Amino acid sequence: xxxxxxxxxxxxxxxxxxxxxxxxxxxxxxxxxxxxxxxxxxxxxxxxxxxxxxxxxxxxxxxxxxxxxxxxxxxxxxxxxxxxxxxxxxxxxxxxxxxxxxxxxxxxxxxxxxxxxxxxxxxxxxxxxxxxxxxxxxxxxxxxxxxxxxxxxxxxxxxxxxxxxxxxxxxxxxxxxxxxxxxxxxxxxxxxxxxxxxxxxxxxxxxxxxxxxxxxxxxxxxxxxxxxxxxxxxxxxxxxxxxxxxxxxxxxxxxxxxxxxxxxxxxxxxxxxxxxxxxxxxxxxxxxxxxxxxxxxxxxxxxxxxxxxxxxxxxxxxxxxxxxxxxxxxxxxxxxxxxxxxxxxxxxxxxxxxxxxxxxxxxxxxxxxxxxxxxxxxxxxxxxxxxxxxxxxxxxxxxxxxxxxxxxxxxxxxxxxxxxxxxxxxxxxxxxxxxxxxxx
Amino acid sequence: xxxxxxxxxxxxxxxxxxxxxxxxxxxxxxxxxxxxxxxxxxxxxxxxxxxxxxxxxxxxxxxxxxxxxxxxxxxxxxxxxxxxxxxxxxxxxxxxxxxxxxxxxxxxxxxxxxxxxxxxxxxxxxxxxxxxxxxxxxxxxxxxxxxxxxxxxxxxxxxxxxxxxxxxxxxxxxxxxxxxxxxxxxxxxxxxxxxxxxxxxxxxxxxxxxxxxxxxxxxxxxxxxxxxxxxxxxxxxxxxxxxxxxxxxxxxxxxxxxxxxxxxxxxxxxxxxxxxxxxxxxxxxxxxxxxxxxxxxxxxxxxxxxxxxxxxxxxxxxxxxxxxxxxxxxxxxxxxxxxxxxxxxxxxxxxxxxxxxxxxxxxxxxxxxxxxxxxxxxxxxxxxxxxxxxxxxxxxxxxxxxxxxxxxxxxxxxxxxxxxxxxxxxxxxxxxxxxxxxxxxxxxxxxxxxxxxx
Numbered sequence: 001x002x003x004x005x006x007x008x009x010x011x012x013x014x015x016x017x018x019x020x021x022x023x024x025x026x027x028x029x030x031x032x033x034x035x036x037x038x039x040x041x042x043x044x045x046x047x048x049x050x051x052x053x054x055x056x057x058x059x060x061x062x063x064x065x066x067x068x069x070x071x072x073x074x075x076x077x078x079x080x081x082x083x084x085x086x087x088x089x090x091x092x093x094x095x096x097x098x099x100x101x102x103x104x105x106x107x108x109x110x111x112x113x114x115x116x117x118x119x120x121x122x123x124x125x126x127x128x129x130x131x132x133x134x135x136x137x138x139x140x141x142x143x144x145x146x147x148x149x150x151x152x153x154x155x156x157x158x159x160x161x162x163x164x165x166x167x168x169x170x171x172x173x174x175x176x177x178x179x180x181x182x183x184x185x186x187x188x189x190x191x192x193x194x195x196x197x198x199x200x201x202x203x204x205x206x207x208x209x210x211x212x213x214x215x216x217x218x219x220x221x222x223x224x225x226x227x228x229x230x231x232x233x234x235x236x237x238x239x240x241x242x243x244x245x246x247x248x249x250x251x252x253x254x255x256x257x258x259x260x261x262x263x264x265x266x267x268x269x270x271x272x273x274x275x276x277x278x279x280x281x282x283x284x285x286x287x288x289x290x291x292x293x294x295x296x297x298x299x300x301x302x303x304x305x306x307x308x309x310x311x312x313x314x315x316x317x318x319x320x321x322x323x324x325x326x327x328x329x330x331x332x333x334x335x336x337x338x339x340x341x342x343x344x345x346x347x348x349x350x351x352x353x354x355x356x357x358x359x360x361x362x363x364x365x366x367x368x369x370x371x372x373x374x375x376x377x378x379x380x381x382x383x384x385x386x387x388x389x390x391x392x393x394x395x396x397x398x399x400x401x402x403x404x405x406x407x408x409x410x411x412x413x414x415x416x417x418x419x420x421x422x423x424x425x426x427x428x429x430x431x432x433x434x435x436x437x438x439x440x
Numbered sequence: 441x442x443x444x445x446x447x448x449x450x451x452x453x454x455x456x457x458x459x460x461x462x463x464x465x466x467x468x469x470x471x472x473x474x475x476x477x478x479x480x481x482x483x484x485x486x487x488x489x490x491x492x493x494x495x496x497x498x499x500x501x502x503x504x505x506x507x508x509x510x511x512x513x514x515x516x517x518x519x520x521x522x523x524x525x526x527x528x529x530x531x532x533x534x535x536x537x538x539x540x541x542x543x544x545x546x547x548x549x550x551x552x553x554x555x556x557x558x559x560x561x562x563x564x565x566x567x568x569x570x571x572x573x574x575x576x577x578x579x580x581x582x583x584x585x586x587x588x589x590x591x592x593x594x595x596x597x598x599x600x601x602x603x604x605x606x607x608x609x610x611x612x613x614x615x616x617x618x619x620x621x622x623x624x625x626x627x628x629x630x631x632x633x634x635x636x637x638x639x640x641x642x643x644x645x646x647x648x649x650x651x652x653x654x655x656x657x658x659x660x661x662x663x664x665x666x667x668x669x670x671x672x673x674x675x676x677x678x679x680x681x682x683x684x685x686x687x688x689x690x691x692x693x694x695x696x697x698x699x700x701x702x703x704x705x706x707x708x709x710x711x712x713x714x715x716x717x718x719x720x721x722x723x724x725x726x727x728x729x730x731x732x733x734x735x736x737x738x739x740x741x742x743x744x745x746x747x748x749x750x751x752x753x754x755x756x757x758x759x760x761x762x763x764x765x766x767x768x769x770x771x772x773x774x775x776x777x778x779x780x781x782x783x784x785x786x787x788x789x790x791x792x793x794x795x796x797x798x799x800x801x802x803x804x805x806x807x808x809x810x811x812x813x814x815x816x817x818x819x820x821x822x823x824x825x826x827x828x829x830x831x832x833x834x835x836x837x838x839x840x841x842x843x844x845x846x847x848x849x850x851x852x853x854x855x856x857x858x859x860x861x862x863x864x865x866x867x868x869x870x871x872x873x874x875x876x877x878x879x880x881x882x883x884x885x886x887x888x889x890x891x892x893x894x
Contacts, residue, residue: 043824044820045820045821088741091811091814092813094816094818140749140753143780147704155702256702257596289538300526300582303588305593306586306594326592362533363536364536366537368486369555372484
């Protein structure tokens with residue numbers, strides 16, 4: 001350390017973060033759709049990110065997987081084009097569209113060249129507004145989804161995540177796999193798919209970010225071309241999810257070389273006044289891209305794992321603080337002991353002034369590095385809108401990090417790390433663990 | 441309707457889209473000690489990616505020390521004469537940057553992403569650990585345990601990854617591409633400090649390294665900084681030639697069945713030994729690249745997708761894959777995931793039948809036009825990521841290619857004809873060069889798999 005300071009000292013003192021220079025314009029179409037735009041005319045293409053809030057959690061009861069299957073079918077034939085004709089048309093335009101269902105949204109990520117913007121938007125419009133949901137396409141994609149569900153059932157990572165969600169949220173949609181089960185997906189009818197489309201893709205829940213070679217006027221026209229044909233309203237949003245998990249250990253036996261360990265408890269809301277201190281404290285404790293306490297104690301000092309981290313997961317209807325690691329079965333018990341000790345230590349003793357300063361320097365410096373491509377900026381802008389953040393948030397975000405005091409950080413550490421509530425799910429053949437065994 | 445749309449779009453774009461996009465923003469030079477430098481300018485954000493690529497990877501390891509290239513990559517974060525263990529990454533983080541490294545068969549690369557004005561400090565530290573690594577015996581034992589857990593996580597816990605290792609080992613009779621990059625467990629867990637230091641001293645030198653800087657930088661400034669920080673490093677005089685054991689003629693087809701109770705979805709995969717891109721000689725690799733696209737690039741419109749997923753419905757998924765960036769012989773692969781009720785034997789037969797029919801019937805010219813259109817557009821989309829561009833140059837330059845080869849590649853792809861593709865297929869689909877693998881659960885394992893379902 002001391003030798004380093006001599007060798008490289010001057011440069012280290014000069015650390016000031018780069019500023020993210022992102023000029024966001026809010027654009028509202030005549031039809032009333034709002035989008036955030038960053039004009040970037042140096043490359044002749046546009047990245048357009050669209051989110052429909054609600055997503056897979058809008059599955060009707062007993063139809064788990066309907067929204068997911070519907071989303072997978074959007075590109076499998078639309079209007080006058082069957083699945084293969086649609087794909088050929090998209091390829092001829094060199095456009096890319098991807099459609100994905102998440103717990104709280106359906107994400108549509110696209111990029112297309114300036115030169116054929118109108119054709120690419122028209123083709124996307126057909127997919128969003130006039131999907132065909134042909135019976136043969138439904139059967140084909142249904143079998144692909146079922147294959148994925150079966151594979152997840154033997155994947156220790158997927159089983160760990162699903163077990164935790166199930167225990168935490170029970171019958172709420174957050175408690176089950178959004179892909180559904182083999183039984184529920186097998187039972188879905190074309191009517192269920194059509195209904196899932198009407199429930200989720202509606203004008204009252206659209207968020208748009210556009211980055212690239214397009215002007216505000218052009219974007220206004222594009223928004224109405226694209227969304228005018230959607231229904232005004234979709235299904236009501238789901239209820240809040242009640243967190244049902246208490247401190248304990250759940251072991252799911254599986255014949256694997258390594259145990260996968262997932263751990264956590266309730267977290268903190270995105271709009272809680274303590275969110276920024278919590279975010280900084282989590283960075284110190286288990287954040288990524290940084291020498292966190294857990295990486296130091298579990299990996300660097302003891303060699304127990306290749307990677308370990310924790311993150312705050314503020315969702316629309318619940319909040320979690322979650323972590324994951326995997327380790328040899330024989331060392332699972334030791335790994336869990338270290339995690340538990342660290343959870344107690346940060347709750348009781350908080351963080352040091354140096355840790356806080358280091359985390360602030362890292363977080364404020366790393367932030368501008370995120371804005372390094374059209375698609376990534378569009379994605380960030382959509383996330384900001386869904387989180388209800390102000391349009392000038394990017395310019396103020398680092399100040400909010402800098403404003404976190406040591407006193408605040410330690411008060412919030414005690415608030416958000418609750419060793420008395422910490423639950424572990426372990427998938428594998430861990431040795432020396434006392435826990436409730438499920439699905440043996 | 442469809443045809444007119446496709447043709448209209450194609451015509452309007454073909455006239456204006458350049459085959460090469462903005463390669464004038466790439467500057468290259470070589471330092472006196474032999475270190476090559478590539479600078480890629482992208483001034484949209486005040487960010488830079490700094491990478492050092494060593495022309496050394498897992499395929500350069502001495503026999504019996506598999507995994508040493510990758511293990512050394514981990515140890516490069518464990519301190520030098522000027523830096524304590526872990527301090528390199530701490531300093532990068534204290535600059536708000538991120539850093540990491542990766543190892544492959546033909547290269548080992550280290551990179552940092554930081555604000556553009558931190559470039560000099562990154563160079564100073566990277567130059568330091570190129571020559572002055574200092575390792576503590578206790579640290580390296582702990583780090584070896586981390587690597588063992590990495591292998592557990594990536595490979596032992598994933599039957600598909602174990603299957604892939606077995607297939608590669610069968611594919612290469614003599615070349616080290618048959619040994620896993622992370623190493624066989626029995627060798628990786630016994631690697632020593634001396635193994636790591638020997639490898640480091642042999643290969644880590646400026647005349648075996650390529651510096652790639654991408655982002656908001658001026659090439660002249662990069663040159664001055666590179667001369668200041670990397671320039672003083674002494675080259676290694678007796679750097680070994682990169683001559684790995686080559687494949688003998690492969691005379692017998694290899695087949696394997698890998699069974700694992702964790703397999704819920706069986707499939708068939710076959711790889712054929714295939715030529716790679718060579719400097720000044722990339723035409724055959726270009727034809728193979730397009731062959732993979734035509735056969736299995738798109739689930740909806742490729743030959744295998746069309747025939748097996750849509751028409752016959754014997755497959756849930758099909759694919760063809762080929763990557764020509766490799767120092768020595770690479771592979772061309774075919775995959776079929778059978779539909780429910782279709783056996784692996786039937787799936788393999790369907791795959792073979794479709795490939796044979798394709799070679800007889802030839803390439804659909806409209807499909808080829810669409811693929812070439814997408815390749816042209818991909819040159820524009822690729823400009824959106826300075827880091828991806830940096831990686832493309834790094835992989836190519838450590839795999840025997842030159843900057844000129846990288847820049848000529850898009851045009852070579854556009855010049856591939858239907859006849860070239862069929863000829864490449866006839867040549868590569870030789871079963872004597874092939875490994876065919878079936879992945880499935882053992883008889884009666886389905887019940888066991890169901891038990892863990894929640």
